[in-house]
Each structure stands twice: as C-alpha cells, then as structure tokens.
Amino acid sequence: MSQLQHYLAIVAGGVSALAFALLVNWGFGSQFAMAAILALGVVSLGRFWLGWSLWLDGAIALFGAILLMVALPGMVPAPTWFWAALIAFWLFGWLFVERLSKAISDKKIDQRVGVIIPIVFGAALLVIWEAITVGLAVPTVIMPPPSMIWAKLVSSVPTLLADFNQTFLKAVLIGYVIGCGSGFLVAILIDRSPFFKRGLLPLGNFVSALPIIGVAPIMVMWFGFDWPSKAAVVVVMTFFPMLVNTIAGLSASGNMERDLMRTYASGYWQTLFKLRLPAAAPFIFNALKINSTLALIGAIVAEFFGTPIVGMGFRISTEVGRMNVDMVWAEIAVAAVAGSVFYGVIALLERAVTFWHPSVRGG
Amino acid sequence: MTADLTLDQNARAVSSQSGAPAAVVSARGLGLTFQTNDGPVHALSDVNLDINKGEFVSFIGPSGCGKTTFLRTIADLEQPTTGTLSVNGMTPQGARESRAYGYVFQAPALFPWRTIEKNVALPLEVMGYSAEERAKRIQGTLDLVNLTGFEHKYPWQLSGGMQQRASIARALAFDADLLLMDEPFGALDEIVRDHLNSELLKLWARTQKTICFVTHSIPEAVYLSTKIVVMSPRPGRVTDVIESTLPAERPLDIRETPEFLAIAARVRDGLRAGHSYEE
Amino acid sequence: MTADLTLDQNARAVSSQSGAPAAVVSARGLGLTFQTNDGPVHALSDVNLDINKGEFVSFIGPSGCGKTTFLRTIADLEQPTTGTLSVNGMTPQGARESRAYGYVFQAPALFPWRTIEKNVALPLEVMGYSAEERAKRIQGTLDLVNLTGFEHKYPWQLSGGMQQRASIARALAFDADLLLMDEPFGALDEIVRDHLNSELLKLWARTQKTICFVTHSIPEAVYLSTKIVVMSPRPGRVTDVIESTLPAERPLDIRETPEFLAIAARVRDGLRAGHSYEE
Amino acid sequence: ADPVTLQLKWVTQAQFAGYYVAKDKGFYSDEGIDITIKPGGPDIAPEQVIAGGGADVIVDWMGGALAAREKGVPLVNIAQPYKRSGLLMICPKDGPIKTEADFKGHTLGVWFFGNEYPFYAWMNKLGIPTDGGPDGVNVLKQSFDVQPLIQKQADCISVMTYNELGQAIDAGFTQDKLVIFNYTDLGNDLLEDGLYAMGDKLADPAFDDKMVRFVRASQKGWQYAIEHPEEAAQIVIDNDDSGAQTLAHQEYMMKEVAKLVDPHDFKLDMAAYDRTEKALLDQKIIANKPQGAYTTAITDKL
Amino acid sequence: MQQGKNAIPVIIVLLALVVIWYVASLWLNTPWQYQVYANKGVSDWTAQQFVLDAWAQDRPVLPSPHQVATEIWKTTGEIAVTSKKSLFYHAWITLSATLAGFVMGTVLGIFLAVLIVHNGAMNRSLMPWVIASQTIPILALAPLFVVIGFNLFTAPPLGLPADTARFISKAIISAYLAFFPVTVGMVKGLRSPEFIQLDLMHTYNASASQVFWKLRWPSALPFLFTSMKVAVAASLVGAIVGEMPTGAVAGLGARLLAGSYYGQTVQIWSALFAASALAAVLVIAVGLVERLVNARMGARPA
C-alpha cells in the first residue's frame, strides 16, 4: 500500500466511525442498513492486520451512496451524520479507485476494467451534487439536483430531440463538413503555391487565435435566422484550424521520404496521394477533433442572436429566462453527451486511419 | 529473379561489346557550395571521379566531408554549382527521369502505413507497372533479400535489419542498374551488419549492378568494394582512390588476412590525415 | 582530481590488504523475466558472474541478448526475478541509495537547458554537495575528460564526442568507484571512437575504478578490457568469459597484433554461435 | 443610509430614466436610500437575480413575474409606473399582412426571455397555433434590432414604441409605410415594467418601509424626468457604461416613454391586473390563479 | 529572417483581402442602397455616387474598411482612454478579465497536469472528464453561470461589489476555457523527459521533488508556452462571451452585443477588430516571454 492509500484507509475508517456515532446519537430511525454499512467501514480498519479486498472498498462506496440517495428525500435539511457518511463513502470510493488503478498498472487486473475509474469519479460528482443541492435545500432556480434534471430529460424527449435535430444534425454537422472540407481543399490548393502559403499561413495561424465567435451576430444578419446562419458560424470557426493543420501536415512528411519519391521521378499528385496525405493524417485528425468541440459551441452561441423557436441554444437562453433551470441543464447534458460522442467517433476513426502512427500503436 | 535480371544481362552484353568499360558516373571538376545563414559551406570541391559499370565503390571520410552530398548530386537531389556530372551518359536529371538508379537511405524510410509488400510496390506503382508485373517483382525481390513470409507485416513489426533489407528490396524492384546506398547499415549491430554485407556482395555478384556505397566503417569499405574513395573534410575533396586487390570471392574471414589489413591500414592513414580530433 | 582520487586510493589500499580481490559485483543464478502483452520475455537467465575491484569488464552479445538489462539490474533500475545480485556487498538498492556507482548511457542524456558545468553539477546538487565542493569537483572532472574551457557551453554547442565526454565527467563527479557504461560510444564515428577509447583507458588507469562496459564492437571490447563477457540471445545467458592476455599498456596499433586478432577471433566465434540471422 | 439594489429588465436607457434621475438628483439619498442600479440585458432574467439575492427590487413584466411566482420565487408587485404597454408588432405595408386575419402561414418575429407572453396571449385569443403549421404562424426568436424587417427575414417584427420603432423610422420605414398592431389599442397589453419585491422580505416592516421610501423617490425621479426630458436623456447617457447609446435616440425614447408612464400615480390598476391574469391563465403560462401577487400597501403609504 | 521572408506575401495577401472586402461591401450593400434612393425619391444618381454611398451607409450589411477604420480611430485616438466610448476602456475591461482568467486557468491546468502525471488513479479518472468538460458548451452555460455566479458573489456572505463579482464571473469562464490546453500540454510536457533521463535521476537516488524541479519542469516548459498561446486566445473568447450576458455593461463583448442590439454594424466590426488586435497582442506577448525564457535556458536559436 502506498502512503496515500494508507492515510485514505485510516481516514475513511475513522470518518465511518464518526458517522456511526452521529447516527446513533441522532437515533437510528430506520437507518439500519446505513448503520450496517458504516459499521463495515469501521471494520475495514482491520485491513492493516488481515487484508481487505479492494472490491470491498468499492462495495462500501457503492452501497453507501445508494443508501444515502434513498434516504435523502426524507431528510431536508440533512442531519450531521448524513454529511459524515457522505464523506466516508466518498473516501472509500477514492480509496477503491486508488487501489484499482494500482492493481491495473501492476497488471494484476485486466486493463479494460480501468473504465470503471472515470465512471466512479463521475458518479461521485453526481452523488455529491445531489446531496448538496437537496440536502442543503439550494433553490432549484440556482442549481437543480441531478435527479430533477434527469426527470426533466426523460419527460421532454420530443423537445430535446427537435432541438438536437435543429442544432446538431443541421447546423453543426453541415457547418462542420463544409468548414473542414473547404479548409482541407483550400490547404491543398495553397500548398501548390509557396507564395500563397507564405502569405496565408501566418494569417491563418493568426485568425485561428481570434475570437471568431464574435462573427455570430454578423452571420445571423447575413444568413437569416434559420440554421444556415448557425452553420455559417460553424464554417468560419472550423475553416482556419483545418487550413492551418492541413498545411502543417502536408509538410510533415520527412525529407528523406520526399527525396525517395523524387528518385522515382514521381509526379506531384502521386507524391501527394502516396506520401504527403497519409503523413498528414494525424494533423488532419487533430483539426477534426479540435473542430468537433468548436462547432457545437459556435452553433449554440449563434442561436443567442436570433433563431427559429427550436434549437439547443434557443432552448437554453429561453428556459433560463423562464427559470426552468432543470430544462437548461437537461439541454446541456444532451450537448455534452452529443459533443463527447462526436469527439469519440472522430477519435475512433483516427485510430483506424492512423493505426500506423506511434501514438496510436503505443496504445 | 526474372525479367530484371535478364534485362541487366542484356545491358552488360551491350556495354562489354563497346570495348572500354563504360563510365556510369563521371564527375569532372565537380563542386557544390551551400548558401547558409552563416555564409557558404563548400560541401564538395573539384571532385574528379569515374565509376565504371559493374563496380562496387565505397565512399569513406570523416563526418561532414560531403559523401552524402556527392551521392545526392548523382541522384539529382542536389544541383552542382561548378563542374560537370554525367550519369549513364545523361545529365543527373535525365537519369533520374529515366529511373536509372535506386537509392537506399541511411534509415529504411519505409512508409509506416504500408505493409512490406506495399512498400516494395511503391516505386512500381509510381512508375505505372501493371498489377501482375508488380506482384511478380515484389515476390522476386523479397526472395532476394530473404523476406518471404513478411509481405503482410507493417514496417514497425520488423527488426531494424529486416526493415533495411526491405528498403533494399524496394530499390531493387525496378530495373535500375545503378544502386546508390548511403550508410544503409549504419544503424545495425555488427553481427547483423556482417551478415547483410555478405548478402549484399552475393546480390551484387548475381545482378551485376553498379553500386555506390557510403560508409563510416573501414572494414566494411574494404570488405565490400572494388574501389574505395577516401574523402577529406570540408571543402570535400577526394584524397585517395584505392583499387582493391582482394579477390572477387570474399568469405567473412578474409578480414583477418594481411592483405585485407594492409588495405585497411592505408584507408585509415588516409582518413586520419584529414581528421581533427577535437571535432 | 583531488578528494575522490584520494578516497579511491584509500579504498584500494584497504581492499588489497584483505587478500583476495573483493567482488564488486557478484551474480548468482540471476534471472529476469519481463511480463509483456505477448507473454513473458526472458531477458536474463542463470547468470553467474563476479567482477573484481579495478577490473575493466566488457559485455558483448547480439542485440537483445540482455546486456543492457544486466547493467540496469546492477544499477537497481530493474528487479531480478530469480537469483541474487550483490553490489559492493549490498543489495543493488542499497548500493544505489549509497550512490555506489556512476552510470553512462548510450546517448549522452545531457539536459539541454543546463550548461556543461551545470550538467556535471546535477548529481552533486541532488546529493547535496556544498557549492564550493561542487565547483572544485566540476573543475577536476572536466579537466580529466579534457573539457576545460567548455564549462559555459550548452550541450548542442558541442560535438557528439565532446557531449559523451561530458556525460562521463558527470558520472565521475561523485565518489563512486564503480562505473557502468552502456554503449557509450555507439553513436560516434570510428575515428572519434578510437580516440575516446584510448582516453578512457588512461582514465581508468589513473582512477582505478571498476568499469562495466557494454559494446557491440569486437575490437573495442578487446582493446579496452581485462575481461570480456560474451552473451547469447534470449534467454540471455553468459556463454564465454575471456580474460585478456594483452598488456596493461595498449597503444592504438596493438589492434593489428596477432595476439589481439586471436582474442578478437575467439570473441567473434563466441558471438556467431549464438546469433540468429533472421532477427 | 439603507442599501437598495434595483435590477433593471434591460440595458441602461431612457426606459428607466426615472430611476437614474432619482439617483443623480439625490432623491434616493434624500429618502435615506443608498441605491445601486444594475442594468439588465438580453440574457439577464431579473427574476433569477432577485431569487439569488442579487437585488432587493426588480423592474419586470407581469407575465414573467407571475410565471416566476409559480416556480417558487414569491414576487409581489409593489408599484406599477407603466400604465400602458409600449409593445407593437409592425409589418411593412407592401408585405402580405394588413390585418390580424392575414397572419396565418407567415413569419413573425418575437422577443423571448420573458417577453414572449403578450404575443402568445394574443395569438391564443385569435386562435392561431404557433407551431409553424400551415394554419399557424411561424415564430422567430428575434434579434435585437430591426434588421429582420429590413432584410425581409420576417413578415412582421416586434418593436417597442420608444426604441426599435425609432430605429425603423430611421431606416426609412416611416409610419405611413407600416401596418402597426398596438398591443394596448387591441386590448392585449400585459402590464410592463412594474416594480417587484420578494413577498417574504416584505413581511419585514423595516424592509416594507424601505420600499415605501424607494418608490416615493422613484416617483419623484419620474416626475422630474418627464418634465425635463433633455436633461433626463443626458443623465441616462452619463450612466451608460457601455458607451453605446446616443443622445438623440435617448431623447426620442424619453419622449415616447412619457406617454406610457403616469408619474403621479404608481398604483396598480386592478382592471389591467385582472386582464393580465386572465390572459396568462388562458394561455396556460400559469396554471393556477395567483394569490397575493400584488400589494397596494406600499403605494397606499406614499 | 523567416518573418522577413514572409512579410511581402503577407502584405500582398492582406491587400488582396482589403480589395475583396470593398467589393463584397459594395455587393452586399447594393440592395439597401436602391431602397434608400427609392425611399428618398432620388433617381438621378451616378454610378460613382452610388458606390460611395453604398460604402458610407449608416447601418450597412457589411461596412467598408474605411468606415471601420474611422470608427476605430474615433473610438481610440480621438477620445480619452477613460471615456466609456473609448475602445481602450472596453479593451482594458476585457483584458483584465482575460488576464485573470488566463492566470487562473494556467495555474489550474498545471496543477491538474501535475496530479495526473504523479498519480495513476488521477490520470485514469481525471483525463476523460477533462476532455468531456470541453465538449460541454460552456459558452452556452455562460449566461446561467454569470448570473448565478454574479448573484453568489454579490450576495452575503461574500457581498462583493457588483463590478468585482462581474469580473470574477468572467474570469472564471475564461479560466474554464484556458485550463484545458494547459492541462493537455503540460501532461505531455511533464511526460516528455526520456526514460534515460528519468533513469539517470533514479541512479542518483533523487527524490520526487528533485526529479520534478530539475527534470520534469524544465523539459515541460516548451510545451507550457505552446499551450499558453492557445490558452490566452481561449481566455479572451471566454471573457468576451462572459461579457455578453452580464448586462451589456462594459467590455468588448458588451460592445459587440450593444452594437447588435442597435444594428450598429460598424460598431460590431470595430469591436471585432479590437478583439482580434487584443488576441494578437496577447499571443505575441506570450511568444516574447517564451523567447526570453528560451534564451535564459540556453535553447538553440531556431
């Protein structure tokens, strides 16, 4: 056990004991299961003599969190033992993750089990969020609890779908394809003219650092209210990163490789397709990944400046005005999931296409 | 080992009929100066050299003396600033465009996204060979370098020595009878290197190509060559051209014979003369 | 060359009083297996070896045979899976924590943001030497490797050979009388290498350190060592230990003597026996 | 002095001239009030600011305020300076829309963020669906200017008499070139720009007293502003941190808002309240009849 | 040298862009210009006059370059920097939030990177969420966040003044955007020492903090600067977007938005240019610091 694990184990056991005492003092109520889990937490201090499976730590954290969530609605504001128990279970979760990660790097547990770790982390955040918002009776117009957001999410599926369709499937995807596609083509055109390349590359680099999001009102003015103006913002935002990365990628092939093609008296297009584009693939994917997050942001912000009454940005700004903050968060959850999936798909594609690149080969 | 071998032999037959050995590479007063930020660098100056058909010529000299530059000039990858250079009786550019040579770099420079087979196919694709012809040649040259069975591996799945052999196969796949090799075995360990050296000698004997070979290793140069060109540091000049007196048949332990050691000593003296230790 | 030299000589005096030469490194049935995704790799198996104080031991063997692994195990950079290993009579970890050895890697591994002087100072800073003491030692060791005058240069302003000398100075700067060197001259050209080899021999004679030296070059191994350890490929075993019969005084041209060539031939035979060409 | 924070519904402009005048003329300090005026903006919901404790009193439209009440923010109307609505829907005369009957199948620009309730109430009254079907109207979330009209992106747009209408006129759409639907004239106006405070805080007599003094000073401010429109416009400009407002436009706006505000009577008109409440209930913007959403206690004490 | 070589092409491309801009501005403003003449009843216009008028409209669809240039000059050169109409004043407001956010983001980014590099569990649990955090459209959250943040900071127990609260809220959004590139870059950078360098430190029996300060930190510096250039640009975006919902009070974002409320396209474009210039200055400033540090660390001149 590392030093950190040592301390975590001691503190987790100690806080369990504290929570147990507070619970007894509070007068049990019907919290027998909770008392049992806390008692188990105290028993875990025995690990220093007997050993204790890391899965047991995980189980304490999991069942403890479930019991807390079940007990929560009936006790607002939450009593002191509740907070002590929350801290205890969080510490067990942390300890579990520490130990699991250690076991994986020591190759004692399969690599793939590692996905639990970020899930535990995310779940812990949600539980703590729920506990604080509900347990401290935070006004829901300021911060709704996850449970309320979830309820809103499942009850507003048709609205959310319509918004998703408008913003993501139309504005984002179309803008993304046009922006990335034209950035790529222009890069290839420019690449043939060293003059243009020297003139445009510094400018492109410069423009990609600018707050392009500021063109959103202009695009709405030019392209109207519906999704084309949002797609236009996405096009402008994604164009330059693609341009700059593709140009950089096209000069990424090694001198030796280019000399090799020269010794074959290979033509421009042959060298382009057989050497330079494959070598540029990692750069192009880099731009595709950057752009996947930029595109969503651009489309949503553009919807603040005038839109038909559907779309994720529209919904967010309107529902903030109506104080339906749960709906706002539901929309944000959809955006986050859509964004992560979008990013993930491109990352997978990247792995498949640039399978040969050391960064992919290496795992 | 089929079409290209036959072609090679025809070529030989023609050249030998013409009497005197034909100069495949011929440099006269060749000079090359790089313009850099710190002023001009004279990489080559007044190089005079003839390389005849079927010779195995090694270039040896201290680091930075211009060996690579000379090879690159032959390959039309650099333009000479003074003097003349002809390759197969043409300008270097003409020779490159008629695909007169194969070039093997110090690093294998295989494309990591292509399998070994596809890497060897690369020059053939560029030069427009038919799919059928390609398949035949790939098989033949991979055989020649002992890589049969590794067609579908990717370069990173092979050891350094195997990668270097694949890059040689790639240079052999098309009909060039001049082979330019720039420290092809520099990165390999001594034993693998010994092995590839003797394989290269056999290949040379079989195909009768003309080979220009850059190396840092004295034993390697002596073991392989019919002619050793010793170069001095910048401005890169040829200080000695040593014709090997070793027999054509060279087992590896020829390297312990007095004759071998005598040639090696002469090369070493030539080298040491031009070397600054503080470098 | 001051404090540490004096210490060294005291140490020698003590060890020679005790009669039999003390084993600085002693391996008994040493084995090391790496667990990889493709299954276990046996890098070392059943290695038995004693290295005595003041010896210069070279390790030679085909690529991947475990030379580096053995050196790293001595240095406590890898943990043996079977057998025992003692360094200066301690466990490798104990030896490392008492800073019993200096390690020179194949690449100079100088920190590019530090001047030569500061690079040599690095281990001294880590080990908590006073500023005064540091200055003295830096001067001494840079003298020893002939780098006086380059204190304030950055690594990239030096040639490869000079960088490698700086990295040796870094390993000498603190009082370790065991020096572990893993192909320190592998990346240098032959002439520079010859030069550094004779410098290293002089240094060894002056400081009386124990040196473990990994190399791929047969002449280098024979030229430098009092003892040559020949290793075979995986699973890495010691196949031959050759005690050199060459005199202590070794001019560079000793390499053309029959005695030298005989030892070299024995090493080569040992090597070839264990080498697989397909690798 | 007692600190009071006022959250406006929109950016600093003559729409709120009375409050700025009261501040700069020292009417608030005369009443022992240390005032902070927070400008709003397109994405600021005053209801949310007050719910989070960021303000003591807000300027709001009644639609938004009653909707927020149902969300658990106990807003109470304490005074109603604006008696008439300034909201219009305007359409170019050469366009397809001449009367209410022509709306079907056309595109209308509407402001959201709590400003959409009067429009929905009106459409509800006309029985026109707003989901974009062939029998309904197509609704756009309108941007902040009259561009949609100029660019013909919408057939009609929302404007305020005191603000965007001026811009439209500047852009060449003079009154004779427009069809104008006036929410007040059509009887569709929902009360705008009232003052709201939190019901639970009002229960505290000290707070109640503070509000009385605040409203009294505000009323003085409005009286002064309406009597001295040029000076009021200049005061607004002086208070505008964005530096975006022009004096000419603020003078126009001051002149127009004077027609909507009654500076001598801040009492809530019960008829208007009842109509607003009914429209909101009919449109299901609120589900239950609100209780205690206004108090006359403050205006009675003036 | 490299820059000198590029100067001429860059200038020519820039000139070409200006020409294209003029043409586009004429083309986009033409329809409205016809309308203007029609409204005014002017019919005897010449082509030359038409072009000049189209380039000098009050609210053009695309303002001409000289209009933007004049506006920028008017709002920078001709008035005191402290005036609320001065672009410098607004740029400073934005800049201060940007810098605060940038510093916070950089510190947070480095902190996370250090955690991730030194702790396996942190690496596995944080890294995926760090990536996911950027797929959340924080910019969409900005209104909510700024309002909530603003309320939290101004309300007790913190009770900060409004300006400070607004400043902090903006800075936090900026920091949220800035930390990501820094974390990613620093994780790479702190892992960039080669194994042999780490082994070297190990042979000296160096402690974790010695390895960090003598090896990891110096080798990560080049990565840090590269990511800081991205981060500073991202913080500026964050500050600008953070200004949009805070009540359009001050700052370049507020200018942008205020311009768009009133259809002041010239103002939008000049704010956009000011923002771009600010971005350029910030990136160049980070680049200068980088060169200074590089020189001190004896890096080989490029």
Ligand SMILES: Nc1ncnc2c1ncn2[C@@H]1O[C@H](COP(=O)(O)OP(=O)(O)OP(=O)(O)O)[C@@H](O)[C@H]1O
């Ligand atoms: N493109 C270039 N621009 C400027 N100088 C160059 C260029 N290429 C080579 N040089 C210089 O020309 C000289 C000869 O270089 P070359 O690469 O031919 O040496 P070499 O003999 O192959 O050395 P090595 O054994 O290290 O490969 C060197 O001083 C080198 O620095």
Ligand SMILES: Nc1ncnc2c1ncn2[C@@H]1O[C@H](COP(=O)(O)OP(=O)(O)OP(=O)(O)O)[C@@H](O)[C@H]1O
């Ligand atoms: N960290 C590791 N994980 C897995 N396998 C390893 C590791 N390090 C070395 N090996 C394997 O152990 C064997 C011995 O490696 P080692 O580096 O000791 O060889 P070497 O004799 O130094 O070779 P070379 O001459 O190429 O340096 C090789 O097969 C190598 O692939």
Ligand SMILES: Cc1ncc(C[n+]2csc(CCO)c2C)c(N)n1
């Ligand atoms: C997004 C947006 N909402 C509203 C208005 C118009 N407007 C100006 S003042 C005001 C509120 C009156 O108290 C309203 C609705 C706008 N221009 N943009």
Ligand SMILES: [Mg+2]
């Ligand atoms: Mg070379």
Ligand SMILES: [Mg+2]
């Ligand atoms: Mg090794």
